[in-house]
Amino acid sequence: MGPEEFRAAGHELIDWIADYRARIPELPVQAQVGPGEVAGKLPCRAPEHGEPFGQVLADLEDIVVPGVTQVQHPRYFGWFPSNASLASVLGDLASSGLGALGITWQSAPALTEVEEVVVEWLRELTALPESWKGVIQDTASSACLVALLAARERATDYSEARGGLQAESAPLTVYTTRQAHSSVLKAVALAGYGQDNLRFVDVDPVTYAMRADALAALLEADAAAGRRPAAVVVNVGTTGTTAVDPLAQIVPLAREHGMWVHVDAAMAGSALLLPEMRWLVDGVEGADSLAWNPHKWLGTVLDCSLLYVADPGHLIRVMSTNPSYLRSAVDGEVTQFKDWGIPLGRRFRALKLWFHLRLDGVEAIRARLRRDLDNARWLAEQVSSTPGWRVLAPVVLQTVVLRHEPSGAVSETGVVLDADTLNAHTLAWADSVNASGAALVTPSMLDGTWSVRVSIGAERTERQDVEELWRLLKQAVLESRPGTSPTRSPTS
Amino acid sequence: MGPEEFRAAGHELIDWIADYRARIPELPVQAQVGPGEVAGKLPCRAPEHGEPFGQVLADLEDIVVPGVTQVQHPRYFGWFPSNASLASVLGDLASSGLGALGITWQSAPALTEVEEVVVEWLRELTALPESWKGVIQDTASSACLVALLAARERATDYSEARGGLQAESAPLTVYTTRQAHSSVLKAVALAGYGQDNLRFVDVDPVTYAMRADALAALLEADAAAGRRPAAVVVNVGTTGTTAVDPLAQIVPLAREHGMWVHVDAAMAGSALLLPEMRWLVDGVEGADSLAWNPHKWLGTVLDCSLLYVADPGHLIRVMSTNPSYLRSAVDGEVTQFKDWGIPLGRRFRALKLWFHLRLDGVEAIRARLRRDLDNARWLAEQVSSTPGWRVLAPVVLQTVVLRHEPSGAVSETGVVLDADTLNAHTLAWADSVNASGAALVTPSMLDGTWSVRVSIGAERTERQDVEELWRLLKQAVLESRPGTSPTRSPTS
Numbered sequence: 001m002g003p004e005e006f007r008a009a010g011h012e013l014i015d016w017i018a019d020y021r022a023r024i025p026e027l028p029v030q031a032q033v034g035p036g037e038v039a040g041k042l043p044c045r046a047p048e049h050g051e052p053f054g055q056v057l058a059d060l061e062d063i064v065v066p067g068v069t070q071v072q073h074p075r076y077f078g079w080f081p082s083n084a085s086l087a088s089v090l091g092d093l094a095s096s097g098l099g100a101l102g103i104t105w106q107s108a109p110a111l112t113e114v115e116e117v118v119v120e121w122l123r124e125l126t127a128l129p130e131s132w133k134g135v136i137q138d139t140a141s142s143a144c145l146v147a148l149l150a151a152r153e154r155a156t157d158y159s160e161a162r163g164g165l166q167a168e169s170a171p172l173t174v175y176t177t178r179q180a181h182s183s184v185l186k187a188v189a190l191a192g193y194g195q196d197n198l199r200f201v202d203v204d205p206v207t208y209a210m211r212a213d214a215l216a217a218l219l220e221a222d223a224a225a226g227r228r229p230a231a232v233v234v235n236v237g238t239t240g241t242t243a244v245d246p247l248a249q250i251v252p253l254a255r256e257h258g259m260w261v262h263v264d265a266a267m268a269g270s271a272l273l274l275p276e277m278r279w280l281v282d283g284v285e286g287a288d289s290l291a292w293n294p295h296k297w298l299g300t301v302l303d304c305s306l307l308y309v310a311d312p313g314h315l316i317r318v319m320s321t322n323p324s325y326l327r328s329a330v331d332g333e334v335t336q337f338k339d340w341g342i343p344l345g346r347r348f349r350a351l352k353l354w355f356h357l358r359l360d361g362v363e364a365i366r367a368r369l370r371r372d373l374d375n376a377r378w379l380a381e382q383v384s385s386t387p388g389w390r391v392l393a394p395v396v397l398q399t400v401v402l403r404h405e406p407s408g409a410v411s412e413t414g415v416v417l418d419a420d421t422l423n424a425h426t427l428a429w430a431d432s433v434n435a436s437g438a439a440l441v442t443p444s445m446l447d448g449t450w451s452v453r454v455s456i457g458a459e460r461t462e463r464q465d466v467e468e469l470w471r472l473l474k475q476a477v478l479e480s481r482p483g484t485s486p487t488r489s490p491t492s
Numbered sequence: 493m494g495p496e497e498f499r500a501a502g503h504e505l506i507d508w509i510a511d512y513r514a515r516i517p518e519l520p521v522q523a524q525v526g527p528g529e530v531a532g533k534l535p536c537r538a539p540e541h542g543e544p545f546g547q548v549l550a551d552l553e554d555i556v557v558p559g560v561t562q563v564q565h566p567r568y569f570g571w572f573p574s575n576a577s578l579a580s581v582l583g584d585l586a587s588s589g590l591g592a593l594g595i596t597w598q599s600a601p602a603l604t605e606v607e608e609v610v611v612e613w614l615r616e617l618t619a620l621p622e623s624w625k626g627v628i629q630d631t632a633s634s635a636c637l638v639a640l641l642a643a644r645e646r647a648t649d650y651s652e653a654r655g656g657l658q659a660e661s662a663p664l665t666v667y668t669t670r671q672a673h674s675s676v677l678k679a680v681a682l683a684g685y686g687q688d689n690l691r692f693v694d695v696d697p698v699t700y701a702m703r704a705d706a707l708a709a710l711l712e713a714d715a716a717a718g719r720r721p722a723a724v725v726v727n728v729g730t731t732g733t734t735a736v737d738p739l740a741q742i743v744p745l746a747r748e749h750g751m752w753v754h755v756d757a758a759m760a761g762s763a764l765l766l767p768e769m770r771w772l773v774d775g776v777e778g779a780d781s782l783a784w785n786p787h788k789w790l791g792t793v794l795d796c797s798l799l800y801v802a803d804p805g806h807l808i809r810v811m812s813t814n815p816s817y818l819r820s821a822v823d824g825e826v827t828q829f830k831d832w833g834i835p836l837g838r839r840f841r842a843l844k845l846w847f848h849l850r851l852d853g854v855e856a857i858r859a860r861l862r863r864d865l866d867n868a869r870w871l872a873e874q875v876s877s878t879p880g881w882r883v884l885a886p887v888v889l890q891t892v893v894l895r896h897e898p899s900g901a902v903s904e905t906g907v908v909l910d911a912d913t914l915n916a917h918t919l920a921w922a923d924s925v926n927a928s929g930a931a932l933v934t935p936s937m938l939d940g941t942w943s944v945r946v947s948i949g950a951e952r953t954e955r956q957d958v959e960e961l962w963r964l965l966k967q968a969v970l971e972s973r974p975g976t977s978p979t980r981s982p983t984s
Contacts, residue, residue, distance in 0.1 A: 001851055003510040006578035009851075010506035013582055017589035018499035031601050035825040038605040046613040050853035053582075056846075060586055064843075067602025071593045079599065082837075084591025086498035090505055090545075092588045094552055096793045097509035099576025101563045107571065109523050110559025113530040121538040138630060139835035149682055164686020165657045166664060182813035183836055190641055190811075190834070192684035194656020295837070301588045302839050319682075321674035329923075333527040342682065342834070343631035344675055345574075345787070347794050351556075354548075359493055359501075361542035431821075 009053040016057060020065070021086065024073050025460075028437025031069045038067040074460040075439040075469060080239070080267045081372075081398070081457030083299030091355025092301055095348040102346030105334035112335055115350035118357070122294070122306060125362060126272035129285045134308040135340040136349045140266035141183035143291035143307040144233065146319070146341055148174065148191045150289070150309070151231035151260030153318045160318070165192045172230040173197045173222050177210045177245065179238040181264060193230070207394055208243035210234070212250055219257050231260040234287070236280050237268025240444055240453070241393035241401050244268075248283030255286065263290035268397055269306070270297035271373075273366055280396075297372070297398070297457045298365065300356045304349055307341075315340060372398045372457040375466045379454060382470050388477075390414065392446055398456045401446060404429065404477045416449050426450040429473070429480040436476075439469050501545040508549060512557070513578065516565050517952075520929025523561045530559040566952040567931040567961060572731070572759045573864075573890070573949030575791030583847025584793055587840040594838035597826035604827055607842035610849070614786070614798060617854060618764035621777045626800040627832040628841045632758035633675035635783035635799040636725065638811070638833055640666065640683045642781070642801070643723035643752030645810045652810070657684045664722035665689045665714050669702045669737065671730040673756060685722070699886055700735035702726070704742055711749050723752040726779070728772050729760025732936055732945070733885035733893050736760075740775030747778065755782035760889055761798070762789035763865075765858055772888075789864070789890070789949045790857065792848045796841055799833075807832060864890045864949040867958045871946060874962050880969075882906065884938055890948045893938060896921065896969045908941050918942040921965070921972040928968075931961050 001009075041063045071082040100108040119134035137143045152165060155172050159165055165172075174188050178200045188198045199222065202214040219229055232254050234245045247263065254261045263284065269292020271277040284290060289309045294300035309315050320339035338344050357365075380395040383402045390410075392401045403410075409422040416422060430443045430452045442453045452473075456466060493501075533555045563574040592600040611626035629635045644657060647664050651657055657664075666680050670692045680690045691714065694706040711721055724746050726737045739755065746753045755776065761784020763769040776782060781801045786792035801807050812831035830836050849857075872887040875894045882902075884893045901914040908914060922935045922944045934945045944965075948958060 001578040003514040007510035014502035018495040022495040033601050038602045042609045046849045048855050051850045064602045068592045068600045072591045082593040086493040089588040093585045096581040096584045099564045100560045101574040108560045110530045110556045117534045139837045141835045160681035163688050165684035166660050168658050186813050189652035192657035196655045321678050343633045345631045357538045358543045363540050
């Protein structure tokens with residue numbers, strides 16, 4: 001395709017996207033397709049000859065759109081906000097259009113330097129320590145793996161350069177809580193620590209935050225048993241309940257044992273743009289790394305995760321390679337982001353952050369985040385003050401974990417008496433809301449029982465959408481009959 | 493930014509990209525900026541209020557474009573082809589515009605199923621085994637890491653679920669050649685094997701391909717010494733010289749020792765669309781995994797790497813997590829790509845492959861690949877038949893490794909007599925070509941001496957551009973004076 005064909009098709013696609021975004025509120029939130037339905041509409045071979053653009057656009061409309069859960073919908077309250085602001089979409093288009101190759105500074109100096117500048121803008125906006133340096137990763141999963149690799153290599157004095165982790169004698173251990181995101185467990189497995197060496201620290205039964213005294217006791221016991229504490233992953237805004245582990249109390253314990261402190265603030269990091277929310281990371285100046293995802297609540301289109309580290313020199317030593325064909329005369333004067341993560345080749349991801357911040361402006365972004373926090377507080381108040389309903393965890397951010405409790409299923413103090421009935425009821429009404437397409441919420445296990453997470457923060461969610469959700473939830477409970485919902489495995 | 497503002501700005505940006513692509517031939521290939529020059533033009537804080545789109549577009553033009561090495565230029569012969577076809581740019585724009593969230597099948601069924609279909613299209617086009625399944629990764633670096641993690645877990649019967657790699661006694665070893673891409677060394681380090689357990693197999697001195705007899709001998713010796721061969725990375729089209737390791741001879745040795753066979757065909761994989769090039773992977777039906785990058789020579793815009801595996805069940809067991817908030821009633825009936833790689837959240841990357849193949853068509857892509865192979869053969873003939881010039885490795889793909897040899901520096905049989913003079917000369921003329929902006933080539937070490945790689949395959953490179961390059965190279969040699977070039981570290 002040449003530039004002029006691209007121009008014509010590009011204008012069509014821009015119009016299509018603008019129209020699509022405008023009519024999202026009319027679409028069902030949850031995709032209404034069954035397994036294999038989308039694949040069944042596609043030919044089983046690639047076309048030998050080029051097809052007209054109109055045909056591809058028609059398939060985008062007729063096959064793809066109905067097959068996508070509309071996370072940009074104002075009544076999307078599912079997993080977590082996954083905003084794709086239109087300003088950032090333009091930045092991403094600029095990146096693809098440029099077609100730059102990020103393998104070294106030399107291959108695209110601007111790709112490296114705009115990233116350095118924008119990541120520093122966000123460091124300043126989130127008040128992270130001035131000496132920290134950041135890099136864009138694809139996701140917090142990768143960022144957590146990178147952090148745990150850095151921790152492993154610090155604890156073993158760079159075993160990768162010798163016999164590897166397999167040559168180590170005393171086992172390295174990693175600490176977090178059962179509220180940690182699944183990516184933490186995955187990173188522990190992939191980095192080679194082994195599941196047996198992942199220690200789950202007890203949480204407070206009300207806040208679901210890590211108990212520092214429990215961590216201290218575990219550390220003492222492990223050290224006494226000859227284990228080597230290597231890292232603690234501190235959760236700031238857990239996926240389940242947005243619990244906030246007490247970083248300031250954890251840091252001194254980590255220092256005592258020489259442990260790496262990684263802060264996983266994947267969703268909550270956006271809140272650090274608000275000065276009144278900076279308490280979330282009190283004590284961060286004593287941490288080693290922190291990751292958060294502008295591609296969630298902030299709204300820079302996927303994939304855009306920020307990893308900040310206190311000691312970039314160490315990270316570079318762990319991740320660097322230096323083959324002859326990537327060397328140049330300016331090495332040593334420039335940043336080589338290939339040595340800050342796993343992939344060698346990198347997109348010009350900084351452009352989507354740059355466009356997003358410049359076109360929307362920080363003031364408007366802060367106002368939107370505050371709107372969402374207000375909406376969550378409003379919903380929590382409605383739920384708490386309505387008989388039969390309960391808010392199950394403190395609402396410190398934009399997520400409300402709630403449950404409707406049929407009489408007899410739960411005691412007055414909140415003890416679950418009849419878990420089977422309660423679970424069937426919860427899944428039934430939540431699934432009926434989701435199946436209707438009118439809104440989307442996420443069933444989730446808490447203390448072994450199903451609850452429902454309402455994660456507020458889609459870019460277009462206004463108060464009226466939260467009011468409508470609350471009406472839908474109450475209506476779904478009235479209409480649902482226990483035992484009619486599809487089951488799913490309760491094991492984790 | 494709302495849909496209407498997006499529409500207006502989007503049209504401007506599409507026009508800008510079309511114009512930019514059309515005028516790339518007039519731009520210098522190598523970015524003409526020094527360290528810090530781009531960053532110095534940007535403000536040190538994010539703007540509090542939104543800026544007009546025209547201002548951002550002006551900065552894209554004035555600051556970013558001069559700061560980018562133009563890998564879409566017809567006289568870009570650097571690292572490797574890094575094509576960003578305009579059809580795939582549209583697909584990527586559709587992905588961003590949709591703003592879909594790929595965490596589970598449920599979150600975006602079409603994201604999963606279009607990926608399954610398109611990856612199968614490419615399996616069929618490249619004649620990989622019918623039973624193999626594929627997934628899109630960001631880069632071959634990540635794909636190689638995933639493969640070596642899968643190998644580690646197969647060799648240790650899933651140590652990740654117990655004490656991890658650190659609990660293993662006999663060391664696992666990995667095999668490749670010194671011609672392997674730096675990402676292989678990095679993956680070995682990150683997966684915890686340790687550098688001491690990466691065994692470099694001797695290569696043939698003419699073809700730079702792995703010697704199967706040398707591998708057999710190493711394996712015998714390692715097994716006898718109590719080491720456990722876990723994986724071999726077979727290079728199909730090395731970065732240095734596009735050497736092709738003899739897969740069909742390696743597979744039986746790997747089977748004998750129970751080793752995982754990963755094929756790294758990052759750049760060369762595109763050639764498998766040509767039936768006459770399928771010999772590159774003779775024996776592939778006995779391998780365990782293969783990765784190649786449509787984002788290189790094929791031209792699907794970064795980042796788009798394909799990883800195929802023979803046993804997806806094993807990969808899924810290594811990479812899977814199953815938290816309650818990601819469970820649904822259709823689990824078991826659908827593919828969950830989160831369990832096929834490191835990141836949980838995934839972009840709708842299949843769209844750029846889908847758009848690319850459908851809008852350009854396979855026939856046109858094949859014709860372009862054949863054009864590039866022809867151009868490489870033509871250049872190699874010119875070089876070989878010109879006194880003072882030498883082609884240093886067999887030209888089996890689209891890369892020509894060459895050198896100009898001043899009299900006295902190299903013997904008639906090709907033995908380097910005066911490496912210092914030769915290196916200074918090579919770097920001087922190559923750097924002068926690159927600094928001119930007229931073309932870009934990559935200096936690279938081969939057998940301890942600097943050579944120059946000419947990697948042909950930019951989408952817009954026609955024969956006349958290769959002719960012009962050859963003229964530029966000869967002219968640069970005539971004009972260069974040894975000893976005037978910046979030096980760089982020869983250590984690897």
